[in-house]
Amino acid sequence: MPRLAYIRWHDACYREGERELTEVGTGEILNYYGLLVKETPVAVTLAMEEPHEGRTRNPFDILLTNILEMKVVDTEQAFKPKKVRVKRVVATPVPIEMEGT
Numbered sequence: 001m002p003r004l005a006y007i008r009w010h011d012a013c014y015r016e017g018e019r020e021l022t023e024v025g026t027g028e029i030l031n032y033y034g035l036l037v038k039e040t041p042v043a044v045t046l047a048m049e050e051p052h053e054g055r056t057r058n059p060f061d062i063l064l065t066n067i068l069e070m071k072v073v074d075t076e077q078a079f080k081p082k083k084v085r086v087k088r089v090v091a092t093p094v095p096i097e098m099e100g101t
Helices: none
Strands: 003-011 028-039 043-047 060-063 067-074
Touching (some): 003 043, 028 060
Antiparallel strands (some): 043 060
């Protein structure tokens, strides 16, 4: 089963039109989430769907040299139901005085 991944990475970017030189040369820092479906010595691959019969749809490769931060969690652990503590309240009867009695 694939694991859930968060990746913060530095990407190249393209800017349209004329720009000041102070505005260029920085790239973009992006944050991506997805299922980690493959890891190689060069890149990791995220997908939006769990692989089936060795295939997946819309895979996205991120080069390891561009990764600034990566957190990976087992899918089952990420969506594990949390125990909810219920605070029980006991109602105390309050005597009601009736008029004329």
